[in-house]
Amino acid sequence: MNLFLETFIGGLLAGTMYSLVAIGFVLIYKASGVFNFAQGSILLFSGLTFVTLLEKGVPFAGALAITIVILVVGAVVIERTVLRPLANRSPMTLFMATLGLSYVVEGTAQGLMGAQVHALDLGIEDVPVFIGDVMISQFDLVAALTAVLLAAVLALLFNRTRIGVSLRAVADDTRAALSIGINLNRIWQIVWAVAGITGLVAGMLWGARQGIQFSLSLVVLKALPVLIIGGFTSIGGAIVGGLIVGAAETLAETYIGRFVGGGITPWFPYFLAIAFLYIRPAGLFGERALERV
Amino acid sequence: MKRLTLTALLAATFAGTALVSPAAYADGKEQYVPLPTYRVGPYASSGTLWWAGEIDYLRYINDVEGGINGVKLKVEEFETEWSPDRTVEVYERVKNGKDGAPVAFFFTHGTPATYALTERSAKDKISLIDPAGGQPEATNGLVFSYVFPLLLNYYSQASVGINYIAQKEGGFDKLKGKKIVTVYHDSAYGRATQPAVTVLAKKYGFEDVQIPVADPGNEQSPQWRQVREIKPDWVFLRTWGVSTPVAIKTAARFGIPADHIIGDVWAGSEADVIPAGAAATGYQALAPYPGGPEFEIHNRLRKTILEAGKSDLKDPKFFGAVYYNIGLINAALAVEALRVGQAKFGNRPLNGEEGHWAFEHLTIDDARLKQIGFYGLLQSIKLSPADHEGGGAARIQQWDGKKWVLVTDWIQADHALLRPLIEEKSAAYAKEHNITPRTLAGEN
Numbered sequence: 001m002n003l004f005l006e007t008f009i010g011g012l013l014a015g016t017m018y019s020l021v022a023i024g025f026v027l028i029y030k031a032s033g034v035f036n037f038a039q040g041s042i043l044l045f046s047g048l049t050f051v052t053l054l055e056k057g058v059p060f061a062g063a064l065a066i067t068i069v070i071l072v073v074g075a076v077v078i079e080r081t082v083l084r085p086l087a088n089r090s091p092m093t094l095f096m097a098t099l100g101l102s103y104v105v106e107g108t109a110q111g112l113m114g115a116q117v118h119a120l121d122l123g124i125e126d127v128p129v130f131i132g133d134v135m136i137s138q139f140d141l142v143a144a145l146t147a148v149l150l151a152a153v154l155a156l157l158f159n160r161t162r163i164g165v166s167l168r169a170v171a172d173d174t175r176a177a178l179s180i181g182i183n184l185n186r187i188w189q190i191v192w193a194v195a196g197i198t199g200l201v202a203g204m205l206w207g208a209r210q211g212i213q214f215s216l217s218l219v220v221l222k223a224l225p226v227l228i229i230g231g232f233t234s235i236g237g238a239i240v241g242g243l244i245v246g247a248a249e250t251l252a253e254t255y256i257g258r259f260v261g262g263g264i265t266p267w268f269p270y271f272l273a274i275a276f277l278y279i280r281p282a283g284l285f286g287e288r289a290l291e292r293v
Numbered sequence: 294m295k296r297l298t299l300t301a302l303l304a305a306t307f308a309g310t311a312l313v314s315p316a317a318y319a320d321g322k323e324q325y326v327p328l329p330t331y332r333v334g335p336y337a338s339s340g341t342l343w344w345a346g347e348i349d350y351l352r353y354i355n356d357v358e359g360g361i362n363g364v365k366l367k368v369e370e371f372e373t374e375w376s377p378d379r380t381v382e383v384y385e386r387v388k389n390g391k392d393g394a395p396v397a398f399f400f401t402h403g404t405p406a407t408y409a410l411t412e413r414s415a416k417d418k419i420s421l422i423d424p425a426g427g428q429p430e431a432t433n434g435l436v437f438s439y440v441f442p443l444l445l446n447y448y449s450q451a452s453v454g455i456n457y458i459a460q461k462e463g464g465f466d467k468l469k470g471k472k473i474v475t476v477y478h479d480s481a482y483g484r485a486t487q488p489a490v491t492v493l494a495k496k497y498g499f500e501d502v503q504i505p506v507a508d509p510g511n512e513q514s515p516q517w518r519q520v521r522e523i524k525p526d527w528v529f530l531r532t533w534g535v536s537t538p539v540a541i542k543t544a545a546r547f548g549i550p551a552d553h554i555i556g557d558v559w560a561g562s563e564a565d566v567i568p569a570g571a572a573a574t575g576y577q578a579l580a581p582y583p584g585g586p587e588f589e590i591h592n593r594l595r596k597t598i599l600e601a602g603k604s605d606l607k608d609p610k611f612f613g614a615v616y617y618n619i620g621l622i623n624a625a626l627a628v629e630a631l632r633v634g635q636a637k638f639g640n641r642p643l644n645g646e647e648g649h650w651a652f653e654h655l656t657i658d659d660a661r662l663k664q665i666g667f668y669g670l671l672q673s674i675k676l677s678p679a680d681h682e683g684g685g686a687a688r689i690q691q692w693d694g695k696k697w698v699l700v701t702d703w704i705q706a707d708h709a710l711l712r713p714l715i716e717e718k719s720a721a722y723a724k725e726h727n728i729t730p731r732t733l734a735g736e737n
Contacts, residue, residue: 254519262479262504
């Protein structure tokens with residue numbers, strides 16, 4: 001029973017790390033209906049920028065602030081050079097643009113800051129904490145708290161601020177939002193900047209665990225099943241989806257893996273996501289699309 | 294107008310390239326050395342250092358020694374992002390040489406590419422050079438004529454690891470009843486040692502447990518929870534890329550001491566331990582390519598290449614890093630093979646058949662290692678048509694939190710035990726591919 005509990009709780013906590021990555025996708029999808037393929041590259045870029053500044057002797061807070069400024073500037077540049085010229089094109093066109101953007105961002109990151117692996121110490125020890133006989137990772141606990149905190153801040157941003165209301169208006173009906181004078185370009189800039197900052201948080205936590213390196217951009221592979229399960233338009237859904245994916249893959253590896261040769265964590269979440277697509281195509285918290293035909 | 298300007302610019306660039314290339318290749322005294330490399334993409338952190346070492350040594354041979362007996366090496370890089378299909382494309386483009394400069398061998402720079410090219414290379418008679426990689430059974434050159442898993446094949450890696458554990462435990466008899474868990478990257482590379490470990494477990498009586506980690510391996514709690522349940526005496530870590538630092542950190546969280554984890558060749562570089570921080574202190578790894586910048590060759594390169602501003606290394610702090618040294622060693626193996634070939638065929642560029650002969654007769658003894666400045670860094674090796682590995686030893690290095698420290702001399706694999714396994718697997722390959730193994734009659 002202890003093994004089951006430990007595996008289950010460990011999986012839930014690990015899942016919040018996936019949620020952190022998925023939230024960045026949700027933000028952009030909500031505002032523009034686009035699956036942002038470049039989110040992984042942004043995660044890598046932000047983590048690499050932060051750690052490079054730290055290694056150059058910039059204090060933690062300063063490195064964080066400068067990285068955020070760079071991400072905001074980057075969001076404005078992306079909106080002006082990639083998104084604005086493609087406004088009113090199909091979501092597939094925008095998706096392909098983000099695909100190209102991901103290569104540009106990755107290349108820029110490695111070109112400017114090098115390809116070497118960097119250690120990142122956030123001062124959070126990756127040591128076990130015991131509750132009875134059940135072992136829990138202290139690092140995972142901090143990551144889970146961070147994800148919850150981030151979700152709460154974003155919920156406040158969306159629900160309690162003027163910008164948030166504008167964001168929701170654009171998400172609900174872009175044409176109607178434009179007709180009442182909401183500046184779509186500005187909204188996209190803000191959303192991309194916030195998604196970048198979310199990517200920075202995820203990049204820092206994942207980077208502290210595995211080092212800041214190219215493979216950070218591959219972490220997004222875990223976000224897709226999270227989004228399918230939780231829904232592409234809900235931050236709460238991203239959290240719940242992450243918890244489900246984390247717990248399910250860990251339990252599956254422990255209890256089913258040995259019967260099918262092991263190493264099933266990469267594909268099991270996708271198996272689960274396909275099952276959800278059959279039962280609930282919009283995900284647990286996603287908005288069901290109704291179209292007049 | 295814009296289009297015209299762009300066309301003019303492209304034409305000028307093309308013309309510039311065209312003016313440079315023929316002059317560079319045309320004198321007939323150049324050996325073409327194509328390098329499939331990966332300076333971008335997921336494995337760039339290893340690649341950039343590896344190519345720096347390889348290119349620095351080849352540049353040293355060209356610029357300081359005036360080439361190999363006057364034959365200059367014309368090096369050309371091709372970006373593959375470690376993708377085997379791109380490496381195959383590179384191979385097809387370069388196999389006939391360039392502008393009269395022939396190809397004597399082809400570095401695959403990756404086990405998947407070696408697998409992909411095995412049959413083509415046999416047809417084209419161009420040797421695939423994949424030190425510490427490739428198919429272990431390709432050690433039998435009588436079946437795999439054109440594949441060279443030089444230095445330390447995967448079976449030997451397993452054997453050296455077990456020999457070291459026996460040394461630490463106080464003898465092979467102490468291995469009986471011990472639990473040795475292998476946590477491996479779930480790929481052909483990761484599974485490659487399994488047949489050898491099975492044979493070794495049978496001989497020495499230890500319990501062999503294999504636990505896979507699927508790529509990329511950035512979350513490994515379930516695996517290390519299993520390892521903890523098993524309570525192993527030793528862990529053999531055969532991961533790659535990000536899965537190594539994550540393994541070391543997760544192992545620490547589950548109470549597995551780092552000094553009882555032995556990484557294999559491809560889990561033993563700075564990039565594997567630095568991200569793991571304090572958890573990696575005490576971690577050990579097989580080192581056919583030891584780390585460190587204090588070998589004689591480093592002194593020579595420091596003076597003639599680094600300080601002369603000719604190094605391919607962007608950050609000098611990585612001078613002597615494990616991957617840099619991998620590049621140096623691989624380049625030295627190629628240069629020494631070309632020397633052997635020139636001694637037989639004359640001081641001129643060699644073709645594929647001649648390069649093949651050269652590698653099959655490559656011998657580097659301690660005296661030669663001292664001459665070329667590689668003593669301690671590279672093991673002495675002696676290849677033959679039946680033995681395409683030639684070395685089969687590794688040192689063990691331990692991470693002290695800041696740098697790798699060599700803790701043993703060269704440890705030999707148990708070749709007598711492994712050879713029947715190599716014969717068995719290569720015979721199966723020969724049967725499957727309808728290959729009649731070579732006999733050495735008539736060869737010299």
